[in-house]
Amino acid sequence: MAHDHHGHHHPHADHGDRQVAFAVAINVLLTVAQVIGGYLAGSVALIADGVHNFSDAAALVLAFGARRIARRAPDAAMSFGYGRAEVVAALVNYVALILVALWLLAEALGRMANPPEVEGWVVVWLAGLALVIDLGTAALTFRLSRESLNIRAAFLHNLADAGASVAVILGGVVILLWDWRLVDPILTIGISAFILWHVVADLGPVLRILMLGAPRHLDEAEVAARLGGLAGVEEVHHLHLFEIEEGRAALEVHLVLAEGADFAPLIAQAKAMLAAEFGLAHAVIEPETRAGGCADPEGACLRR
Template structure:
């Protein structure tokens, strides 16, 4: 059977949650150690880019802690208080992560701008060595999160965080080399500003799906009008109202709607057909449909129901 082969092949990619967590604990420890080295080195060498890179690495470690804490939370099932489960913890963590990146980028730009006006001398060797070390560690951390980032908004946020860092370290190395060769002092602040703009540009694109989920938006490829149209087209359904379509998390969406059935239609049969259509054609499986008859009107409280109109 072909299914078996598939099954064995998968073990290489999927890290068990436990090893994933252990690897991350290491990554966090190394990143925190690196932060101290870089900030100390930056103070000795007089390089704001190095200090910036160090602070950035610290935020990296924090991003990882946040991402994995949320991931663990998301694995908990639903309970009475959290009837949808904890999966949204990942979305919230991603939001916090991106907001932190934005604040960081703006702070770095402010620091660098001050330095453009009065660029101090920088000890290039310390900068090159420490940034080289940082680059190696950033790439290692990024490799760690990359495998996991494919199926989670939250881990993707942490991965981007790491990548931004690796980019920053490369820039800092280039800066150190240019300072050693040409004593070109403006390079340190200019690079810092470049790194910040790069981070902001990335965040702008990745924040949209996160906000969409938190704002109870419909999934990217579907919206409520399409659902309404498809439901109204079914036999036995006269009109549809109170349609709400939203994402529970990255993978699951939820739909609720009231269906006004034609006189004499069997509600159980119509709803079964509607649910089948929604699951098969629109991929919606978390669905609640409420049947109503034209004569009785909507069972909701006054005001929540559409007034009978010819549409």
């Protein structure tokens, strides 16, 4: 099963890697242009947008490396395989985004009292360039985003960047028309808040996998009820649902069987049902009886 899973995306892997590499390159170049332009123009909002773009480039670099690691076959050290490399990379990306957002927030609040002069035209042109590149990067990663939590996070960040670039463009226009310099730190605060909101919304699935949480689409009570309803099963306990990696759920459970029940066909029936009804192809089932084995004496099986 593990071999099949890790080979699933292989035909498109090299093409996908090239797309990610190109997206990284244009985002790094954009970051350099925005940070230098923001410094020369005196716009912290433009620098904020540039730093966010750099965080997306770093996210794509991590995603690129994690994609390659995740394709490695299981071995003695990692018997479940390396698929969680992408989940770990996603966590690193989100933590970095939180730190970036807090730093930008502090910078913007410091400028609220005395907003500096801002070159509106530089801001408008560079933010416009950023908007084009953000939309282009999102287009490059759109197909891959349906296959990987990590790439999906990068794709959503690029869409968020596009929105931030639109805000920066509007800010540059306001400065050009009315010379209202306070709009620059205000926009920076808005961009920072948007980044934090975005991270909070996306971090849940990553933490859920790393904390061995049950997949959202599976109801533990429903799974237990279906197992308990099989002929010959008297009790279900020690049931655990978790995700080995994104999109690859697993189950372990103890089934107390009626005395004299033939466990081999019953276990085969249970596994077939779990695969067909719940998509659980990886199930570890331990058969027990009241007379022997665990049989959950006073919850002893549930104590870790």
